Amino acid sequence: MxxxxxxxxxxxxxxxxxxxxxxxxxxxxxxxxxxxxxxxxxxxxxxxxxxxxxxxxxxxxxxxxxxIKSPEEITLGQVIRILDGPLAPISCVSKTAYQKCSDCPYAAKPSCPLQQAMGEVRDAIANILDHYTLSRFAHNNLVEGS
Amino acid sequence: MxxxxxxxxxxxxxxxxxxxxxxxxxxxxxxxxxxxxxxxxxxxxxxxxxxxxxxxxxxxxxxxxxxIKSPEEITLGQVIRILDGPLAPISCVSKTAYQKCSDCPYAAKPSCPLQQAMGEVRDAIANILDHYTLSRFAHNNLVEGS
DNA sequence: AAAATCTTGAGCAACTCACTAGACATCTAG
DNA sequence: CTAGATGTCTAGTGAGTTGCTCAAGATTTT
CATH class of the missing domain: 1.10.10.10 (Winged helix-like DNA-binding domain superfamily/Winged helix DNA-binding domain)
Structure with a gap:
């Protein structure tokens, strides 16, 4: 992780x-x-x-x-998804790259215990990283320099 | 990730x-x-x-x-840390396995922009996984069967 | 003693990280 | 307007990790 x-x-x-x-x-x-x-x-x-x-x-x-884009338009989530792939901790809960898990016995059933927990984790991560823009990110940097 | x-x-x-x-x-x-x-x-x-x-x-x-332990005592966080190592997305924000980043130019300075963002992510993940017990986890499983 | 099971170790393919060498594009000097 | 210096770009290589397999050894019950 x-x-x-x-x-x-x-x-x-x-x-x-x-x-x-x-x-x-x-x-x-x-x-x-x-x-x-x-x-x-x-x-x-x-x-x-x-x-x-x-x-x-x-x-x-x-x-x-x-x-080429302004720092306000770029989020950490975007960057990480470009370089590291989807944020989701397991692919069956990814919103940007969903993939049905082939081996899991719960795949067929309506819900899977892992999915619920991991879905919460996914949302928490995305919520932070998709609202963190580069400008805010870089600004912290400048502030601490003074 | x-x-x-x-x-x-x-x-x-x-x-x-x-x-x-x-x-x-x-x-x-x-x-x-x-x-x-x-x-x-x-x-x-x-x-x-x-x-x-x-x-x-x-x-x-x-x-x-x-x-050997009861499902109420075991959290998802524990299990994942045993099998996957620390939860922190980068090691300089880990609470269970902190490691000063050697190559980062902000390592010496009081704060690093990456650390702040990643620290928030770490806390969010840990908050979910360290409060999710196996019993709750397994219970969801039984409920959906009915 | 034999059969069923856990236990340990070595080994393999695919992927990530870090690096190298060379092809290709562009600007400046003459 | 050509030569060479200074860039980006592409392909390939090797160490280390991850996901998984195989074979031999240890332990308990029948």
């Missing part, structure tokens, strides 16, 4: 990109150095976020990455 | 063991068949639960496993 490094790195990278939102682009090695992330692994993460429509990139000598 | 199969199987096995609590023992193959779990994998899980003090086992021709 952990988030992957991918999500953690991805969020920390976005934190960095928030600070230059609207301004200049950031290069992968800048982000990597400041956040202590392996550059090549970070690359994969940034590309995934780009394919998902959160980032834009430019190649060449003055290339780099920049946020 | 998923629970492992280990936890899922473990909980479903305990569900089965709740029903015979105080009565006869259950053999691994009985549990495995009813819950559609690979027998040999289930074995490892049952042994882990035994080592943790939840189950007792007897070898030999009338052997099997039985619950």
């Amino acid at each position: 952990k988030f992957s490094k991918k999500s953690e790195y991805g969020l920390r990278a976005l934190l960095e990109l928030c600070e230059t939102y609207g301004g200049r682009v950031l290069q992968r090695h800048e982000i990597a150095e400041r956040q202590n992330i392996p550059v090549e692994f970070l690359e994969q993460i940034l590309l995934a976020l780009k394919r998902a429509g959160l980032l834009a990139s430019r190649r060449g000598i003055r290339g780099g990455y920049s946020l | 998923k629970f492992s199969k280990k936890s899922e199987y473990g909980l479903r096995a305990l569900l089965e063991l709740c029903e015979t609590y105080g009565g006869r023992v259950l053999q691994r193959h009985e549990i495995a068949e009813r819950q559609n779990i690979p027998v040999e994998f289930l074995e490892q899980i049952l042994l882990a639960l035994k080592r943790a003090g939840l189950l007792a086992s007897r070898r030999g021709i009338r052997g099997g496993y039985s619950l």
Whole structure:
């Protein structure tokens, strides 16, 4: 029950990109150095976020990455789902990627004890992460700097 | 962000063991068949639960496993922590297995934006799972049968 | 002693994490 | 307007973990 490094790195990278939102682009090695992330692994993460429509990139000598959506529009839940897949602790309670569990004997019956408990967990997690925007996330960061 | 199969199987096995609590023992193959779990994998899980003090086992021709604690005393949180490790989504917010994140640039500073969000998630998950007892869990099961 | 069961350990395939090497695109210098 | 420096992008590799299997050993009852 952990988030992957991918999500953690991805969020920390976005934190960095928030600070230059609207301004200049950031290069992968800048982000990597400041956040202590392996550059090549970070690359994969940034590309995934780009394919998902959160980032834009430019190649060449003055290339780099920049946020394409405003920090208010991006939630932690979105980011984690892009990098880590659905939030649901087991797939039979996922709202974004539901999948009937094939092996469970309760699958056929109207309700499953696991589903009820895990459904509550899912909702609790989603409630927090889908209302936590990047701007609020990054803002905490700035405040503590003062 | 998923629970492992280990936890899922473990909980479903305990569900089965709740029903015979105080009565006869259950053999691994009985549990495995009813819950559609690979027998040999289930074995490892049952042994882990035994080592943790939840189950007792007897070898030999009338052997099997039985619950050693009452279903009211066992919470889903306990079980998952035994089989899956700490509940915290990242280790720097774990209460049962705290670990200072070595690579994070905020580790030194008084607060980290990730920590705040993840701490809320941790609390939400723990709040649900540490108050959900096996008896309540199993009870839902019986009710839906009627 | 024999049969049924738990117990232990090693071993395998698939996935995640971290990293490497090289292809491809873009800008600047000459 | 071409050469090379500086980027992004793609594919592949190896360590470590997870989900699962197999085989041999230990213990209890008949």
